Amino acid sequence: MILVTGGTGNVGANVVRELLDAGERVRILSRDPRGRSFPDGVEAVPGDLARPESLPAALSGVGQAFLMSPAFAGADGFLDAAQRAGLRHVVLLSSASVLSETPGFIGEQHQRLEQAVLDSGLPWTFVRPGAFMTNDLAWVPQIGNGAVVRGVYGNAAMAPVDPRDIAAVAVRALLDRRVGEAPVLTGPQSLTQIERVRIIAEAIGRPLRFEEVPPEQYREQMLHHGMLAPVIDQLIAGLAARDGKVADISPAVEEIAGRPAFTYAQWAAHRAAAFDPALV
Ligand SMILES: NC(=O)c1ccc[n+]([C@@H]2O[C@H](COP(=O)([O-])OP(=O)(O)OC[C@H]3O[C@@H](n4cnc5c(N)ncnc54)[C@H](OP(=O)(O)O)[C@@H]3O)[C@@H](O)[C@H]2O)c1
Secondary structure, eight states: OEEEETTTSTTHHHHHHHHHHTTOOEEEEESOOTTOOOOTTOEEEEOBTTBGGGHHHHHTTOSEEEEOOTTSOSHHHHHHHHHHHTOOEEEEEOOGGGGSSSOHHHHHHHHHHHHHHHHHTOOEEEEEEOSBGGGGGGGHHHHHHOSEEEESOTTBEEOOBOHHHHHHHHHHHHHTTOTTOOOEEOOSSOEEHHHHHHHHHHHHTSOOEEEEOOHHHHHHHHHHTTOOHHHHHHHHHHHHHHBTOOOOOOOHHHHHHSSOOOOHHHHHHHTHHHHOGGGO
16 A cells, blocks of 8 residues: 555646556545545545554555655654664655755755654655746736736746646656665746746747736735745745746656656646636
């Protein structure tokens, strides 16, 4: 039995689907599974990483686990319960930012998470993705209401990775027992924000453009949307540092998943209906 935390999220839902396709028995940990639909054959159990007392039952009879920690809280409780349950392998969804010279708020949280897994003594794999393609779904409200995406540093380049590829690597890590490995994952192309908006425009079949706003105005908007100040500051600093540069590409998705990583155009076509409900 493999336990998937975050099994209703961007990466976890794809981990679940791939494990089921491979014929594995899958259990999803969800804070409130009642009234939600899960893929056929999945066992969904209630559990909350922030409530350690809810975890032993979820880990009972489990051999391996995919662990993601959304609020970076609760990993210690999970790891304690996992040790007691005799877990044989944990695949942690970490972040490439752990390797950065300036890891910032997010990188430091992931460094702590990795250290907690190391300290637990459990056999581990760390999956370290860079920015997810799904982060650009933050543009949905602007694209739904018009033709302009406003942001900072439009020429900042990244190589965003499709969560389906992160999941594919995590699943290979689980099924091939890739213990002690820590692959860094990126998408297959370095793309600026301006280029990504253009690719989404092609996917939905109508013109869009990127428009620069001053960083201070952008910061205020993000605060208004509820994003944490240190996360916004790291986001803006990260974009400034990438402005006009080409992003590094990792070959790890293709090497581990055994197929090419999804391009941004493939991802945008896959999620076109999210950007434009008229395409459903
Ligand atoms: N976005 C990026 O660019 C990026 C880059 C590198 C690393 N990461 C890391 O990737 C992770 C996010 O992955 P994702 O996008 O797949 O996540 P996501 O889509 O935000 O998924 C959130 C999931 O977490 C579950 N969840 C939330 N709070 C929980 C709790 N207290 N206990 C148990 N489950 C809880 C939810 O399930 P229920 O509602 O069913 O409980 C949901 O399935 C984070 O650790 C992030 O730092 C992100």
